[in-house]
Amino acid sequence: MIPYSYSLHKIHHPKEFGFDADDYSRFKFGDGLVAQQFGRELATGFIRDFLENDDITEQIVVISSPYCFIPTATFAMKDYFVYQLNHWLAEQGKPVVQEAKVHRTITYKEDYGALSAEDRMKLIGNDSFHIDKDFLKGKTLFFLDDIKITGSHERMILKMVREYGLKNDIFMLYFAELANPDIHPNIENFLNYHCVKSVFDLDNIIEDGYFRFNTRIVKYILNCEFNSFVTFLERQDKDFISSLYNLSLGNSYHEIESYAKNFNFLKNYLNNKNYKLI
Structure with a gap:
């Protein structure tokens, strides 16, 4: 089984990406409007470059990047990719997309984007990925x-595919791809944090009306310096604080020692807010 790989943007130069680095950074920290743009662009490009010339007859299942409880930034992009792809499929008289989830058990808290290729595989190699094999039977x-x-995430996906004995036609789709091996993998962190230098840079993303929580922003907030965390939290509304707490619990971040001080303050802050409201 050899998967087909497609990327809308190929990065050959460390300062030229084919997309705006600030937009990408905002996307990684929950900007739903940029996720909408990226998802539509990826679908449009893939339809143009592949689907218009290839007759996929099987039911298509779209699967976002693996996660535990809190979705990744890709999940928001996936929604708009599916919407755009469904428009085209319906016009062609083809079945619209189904979706599935890769369940992921995560074993680390380190910032993946700063690591080398070797260190990435060492880190992610201990994670476990799970999917509903029976649901996928006979589908693309x-x-x-x-x-x-x-490509470490892709290797883990394909390892899961082999372990489950999946015989499906498989497509690996990316908004962007590092195509120049001479560029260090930490360019990912350069992009991730291009417009987010401190927790206070999150305010305009959270307040723009399109914000969507993801794993990166939750971890980033819980991991920031304590005094900054307190100040940041006091500037947020109750719904945001409740969501931050509930999502943190869902991903078991209350069990991570390096998050403990901020998490405990978050818990007490939320309880005190509720007490005052009562």
Whole structure:
């Protein structure tokens, strides 16, 4: 089984990406409007470059990047990719997309984007991925991710595919791909944090009306310096604080020692807010 790989943007130069680096950074920290743009662009490009010339007759299943409880940034992009692809499929008289999830058990808290290819595989190699094999039988699978840097995530997906004995046609779809091996993989962190230098840079993303929580922003907030965390939290509304707490619990971040001080303050802050409201 050899998967077909497609990326809308191929990065050959460390300062030229084919997309706006600030937009990408905002996307990674929950900007739903940029996710909408990226998802539509990826679908349009893939339809133009592949689907218009290839007759896929099987039911298509779109699968976003693996996650535990809190979705990744790719999940928001996936929604708009599916919407755009469904428009085209319906016009062609073909079945619209189904979706599935890769369940992921995560074993680390480190910032993946700063690591080398070797260190990435060491880190991610301990994670476990799970999917509903029976649901996928006889269907064409589109595994969606925002960026391919070293291919470690892709190797883990294909390892899962082999372990489950999946015989499906498989497509690995990316918004962008690092195509120049001479560029260090930490370019991913350069892009991730291009417009987010501190927790306070999140305010305009959260307040723009399109914000969507993801794993990166939750971890980033819980991991920031304590005094900054307190100040940041006091500037947020109750719904945001409740969501931050509930999502943190869902991903078991209350069990991570390096998050403990901020998490406990968050818990007490939320309880005190509720007490005052009562």
